[in-house]
Amino acid sequence: MRDVTGILIAGVGGQGIILAGKLAAQAAILGGMDVKTSEIHGMAQRGGSVVTHVRFGPKVFAPVIDSGGADFLLAFEKLEGLRNLKFLRPGGTVILNDQVIEPLPVLLGKATYPADVVEQIGARFPLLVINALAEAEGCGDTRTANVVLLGALAHRLPFPRSVWEEALRAVVPARFLELNRRAFARGFEIAASKQPRLRQK
Amino acid sequence: MKLLSGNEAIARGAWEAGVKVATAYPGTPSTEILENIARHYPEIYVEWAPNEKVALEVGIGASLGGARTLVVMKHVGVNVAADPLVTLAYTGVNAGLVLVSADDPGMHSSQNEQDNRFYARFAQIPLFEPADSREAKDFLRIAFEVSEAFDIPVMLRTSTRVAHSKSLVREEEPVTPLKRPYQKDFAKYVMVPANARNRHRALEDRREKLRALAEQTPVNRVDEGDRRVGIITSGISYCYVKEVFPWASVLKLGLSHPFPAGLVRTFAGRVENLFVVEELEPFLEEQVAAAGIAVRGKDLIPRTGELTPAVIARALQQDPSVAAVAREHGTAFPTEPEDQPLPLRPPVLCPGCPHRGLFYVLNKLKLNVMGDIGCYTLGGLPPLSAMDTCICMGAGVGMAHGMAKADPESAAKTVAVIGDSTFVHSGITGLIDIVYNRGVSTVIIADNRTTAMTGHQDHPGTGWTARREPTRALDFVKLARAIGVSRVSVVDPADLAATRRAISRALKAPAPAVVVASRPCVLLARPAPNPVPTDPGACKGCKLCLGLGCPALSLPDKRIEINPHLCVGCGLCTQVCRHGAIGKAGGSDA
Incomplete structure (x- = not known):
């Protein structure tokens, strides 16, 4: 349904995707929306591709996003960004972490990592590329790269900053809150300074 | 909320x-x-x-x-x-x-x-x-x-x-x-x-x-809609149906057995075209059909894999009545875009995983490996490729015994590999069978001190309960001896030579043997990165180390490179390298 917003968060097991999904979902709840999310645990997590689906709107039925059903693709890793591009609707936005994690077939020399990920994505969708690891390091801890990326996504979503602030307080453990606030603010600021070239939803 | x-x-x-x-x-x-x-x-x-x-x-x-x-x-x-x-x-x-x-x-x-x-x-x-x-x-x-x-x-x-x-x-x-x-x-x-x-x-x-x-019961209910299309559904499929056909008449079964034939008959009588949308088997559909009610379902909808809203839309679109009504309601039928050929990202054993050493040795020994269910099932994937079977919890133990009975000569090159939690789950009776029925099989317990695959739950071998109260831990060595296995050894799978010796010795004897390959799951301690030092100049590019399938290790430009963020210094590659290109991690007792 068109009044439902879909966010697909994709990356590699261990990158903090589940927390980013939680924060987006929490913000949507605080924004008064119905929300459903879906993720996969178990064998898929051991260094494999991981995706979290987040959908919000006045009423949400399916917890999963179909091909062509996502408004946003938040990609934590470049190859995973490319892999999940089919989930985006035409005109959907990609926020891409400029990070490469080579999968085992590439490490073994059995497959080649695509060389032109940014160009391939940028040719088809509005794209915002962020070096989230470096930005997170600047905020004090590389482990907040996920929240930097989420902050960038937040800039494109229809919720006020106060809602995100409350979502961070609700989801992030108190001792990491300040650090994550900084990371979030940094991501938000980057997105604000770089409007994608194509028209936004 | x-x-x-x-x-x-x-x-x-x-x-x-x-x-x-x-x-x-x-x-x-x-x-x-x-x-x-x-x-x-x-x-x-x-x-x-x-x-x-x-x-x-x-x-x-x-x-x-x-x-x-x-x-x-x-x-x-x-x-x-x-x-x-x-x-x-x-x-x-x-x-x-x-x-x-x-x-x-x-x-x-x-x-x-x-x-x-x-x-x-x-x-x-x-x-x-x-x-x-x-x-x-x-x-x-x-x-x-x-x-x-x-x-x-x-x-x-x-x-x-x-x-x-x-x-x-x-x-x-x-x-x-x-x-x-x-x-x-x-x-x-x-x-x-x-x-x-x-x-x-x-x-x-x-x-x-x-x-x-x-x-x-109110948990079985009708969502009134366009009566030209009636859909019976249950579970997650209901959410998908509502997503793609919000206009349809839907009978949602929350209590789906015993089958409410009367309710279904009434619903069927009120709609022009009846469908059942369900994941996997035609569980409801066959009961609808058996009640003599005309219905379509699995002739349109896949019987394998998960459904999604789009899969359901594409499936029911094949029915002309749905296609016509859906067009009136402005339902979109997306086509599935083709997947771009990209490098796969299969799950892998973690850097520092204790199973890696074990499966590297099993690969080198070229054994038949009757496998089992857990993280270690990943030992069957390349390049380790050292698991022949995976059927169900505990199956490998009985299978190794059965294979030896079918071909006694195969016993010397066949092992069962089973995790600690899986062994407790249903491997013990298989081991008793080997001893009782004069078998000679070798059982390797890949003992990482936890139920790792599902997220590190305790089990009777860990010494802790579900609420982390201390309790008596099952002793695999004593258990195997009590069952009647006289050849029991314990080995650290991070020591490749010792692991190889222990398994070879167990296979040599025409008697049941148990090898406990014991080392805690690397994720239990979550050690900080501790990369092994390398000497790229000494590296000959022989790729022997790649046989470990370690995600922290690669040979870009044909020279060893260790990912300093991933390597925990387990030292397997140090043991594998024949050219001294990989040293031992500092401050590590691994």
């Missing part, structure tokens, strides 16, 4: 329903139910049982003892628990007993995608199929009421997209169930043939009463 996963909602629902005992064996996608109960609801006694059969038997005892009881397992776990389950339907319960079966359509983390709704029909017990977290919690409370009112165990069946999806749930106050002290009842609880015959008749009687309930 709170955003909860299906599993979190079931844990909450158990507490609200006044559950006093919860038992389980971990298995994706069910595991977080017991974990959440253990974490949040101290009023409930929880335990990880050694396997699902024991979990259910403990549950039966608790029910007879007067406690509302939740028993949790993944779909294939119900195979293990089927023996007590089917007879429990005869005896019935005392306090309510609900069995959660978490199915895994699409096999995200399973060896098959069996449809456990058939178990409810097979055992003749009521079946609830929640579509989201709110229903998971609400249905659980109803399930306990039904269990007590109809004196029967109840199955609550979820699937991965219910268990691991989150939706909004209203938390409620817990109820206090009536006290139900244990009362001896020979005719009800002792299933000798004379009693069982009576109880089977009583079960038939209960099933018909439950069918009457299914006809009028």
